[in-house]
Amino acid sequence: MFKSIKKWLLPLTLILVLAFTFAGCSTNSTPTATGPTSTAPTTTTPALSGSFKIIGSNTVTPLSAVWAENFMKANKEVSIAISGPGSGVGIASLIDGTTDVCQSSRLITSKEIDQAKAKGVNPYEIQVASDALSVVVNPSNPVSELTIAQLSAIYTNKITNWKEVGGNDAAIVVMARDTNSGTHVFFKEHVVQMAGLPTVDKTLEYGNKVLMLPSTEEGVSQVASNPNAIFYAGLGYLNDTVKAIAVKKTANDPAVKPSVATALDGTYPISRPLLYYTNGAPTGVIKAYIDYCLSAVGQQEVLASGFVPLKK
């Protein structure tokens, strides 16, 4: 059985590879005329064609996917490939020249800009939406509001039991994203190290008992099934299976639930920009795509995906 599988493996792989290659060819190279661009709500220049890649943030991926799908529907000759391994991956890819557009849920660091400049890459920043970074717990957890200082203590393993913040007598299962994630870095700077607060401490790091998960989806589903877990996720990942914590900037400030409204009026303390980075100002098809993202129609999709549109 083992041997017979081995015997068939090579031909089978070859056939599959060939099949996929030809399938790819047939869809890419059919010389059809430009699509029905007149019906498209967004295209201003007809006969757009080309393909480009967007790599980066796991948080931005659902939003980029919707945009790209609509854009490709309107411009049949354009193909956009999106992957969301994490903002850090996207920025590294932009620096190494392996992606056209980088999607990011954090600002590029000055160190990364230096690295890019050294390789002849000129990162160009475009904010495409905003996000309220939500802290989520299981719906059965009685805790519903926390201060940033408390969150920092939880994520540095100084507070390890829910009763210390007014909850049940149970150990806190602290979950975060891995270092590939822009959310990991943003949360570290703005919550763990409390940037912008009087108590800011740049030496603080995630505690070593924090679980670093490879994807946001996994964290949300863990919180949904574990009554003592805590995790953070973009506003777009919130659903009925988890409860969002109302965050207080300091103990004296009001507790604010994450939502589009509270992020827009600036009352939610941990909101952040969602960004696209290109090498130099975008041109051609990429410019057309980003123009669509920033248009009124594109910004409506932001709202539909659960993120916060740009202020007009």
Place this chain on the structure above:
Amino acid sequence: MLQQNVAPTAAEVSNRGLKRRLRLGERFIEGWIFLAGLLAIVVLLGIIFILLKEGLPIFTHTPPWEFLFGTKWYPVSDPPTFGIAPFFVSTLMITLISTVVAVPIGVACAAYLSEVAPPKVNDIVKPIIEILAGIPSVMMGFIGLALLSPFVQSLFHLNTGLCGLTAAIMLSLMSLPIIVSVSEDAMHAVPREFKEASYALGATKWETIWHVCIPSALSGIAAAVMLGVGRAIGETMTVLMVAGGALAVPASPTDPMTTMTSAIASGIGNAVRGGLQYQALFAVGLILFILTLAVNIIAERVLERQKRKFAR
């Protein structure tokens, strides 16, 4: 083909031509096979070279001693710290547990299939075990997340089921097919005379298996165990998904942990080529490589000693 082409010309001339052509063909094929053999060595040397070239420079930033025994891994902080002791301990712990779980079950299963099971049962069970070997590791990760981790959590009253033990159990399932398959072959190869002599002396089936079959097949079983260990050390996806990903040095198997493989997988994406994190992860790969090399060398020694013992 050759003969048909040559046939019309005079017999002697054709014969000489044929010989020359055969010699040429022979030489060509010999060269081809030599090149093929060389390729494996070239690839291996290339891998070692790249690991050394990309990995060694990190030791100018972090001394080897601190790198190996440091317990803090903060690759995206400023300044970054690289200490891989937590990963090293986690890898050893998970590999050890998965081997301890898989070997007795695997060898017992092999003994059953080789010595006890009727041919009909054999025909059903063996293919099923071999299908188990073909399940992609990401699916084993899903199974671990959805089924095993809640079970482990409730069984041991843990805060979370994402821990080293869950990963080790999944890994033992994944190495089981290799262990069963290879050690079954080894037991099957034990000469019939050995078993018949044992039965003639009045030994029971169990005594024959325990005192004759297993000792005679021990070199094969040892090879099977080493293959299983190799699989457990190198497995990445399943471990990344279910082991939890905490950065502390694990004190017990039920702690969440990060192995060397999952540290590489979750960090390499956002490492800029040539940067410190990139070098550090290549150094982790180098250590992983040395570890598997050591396992193989030890296995070789054990097998050698075993063979000599039997040759006596």
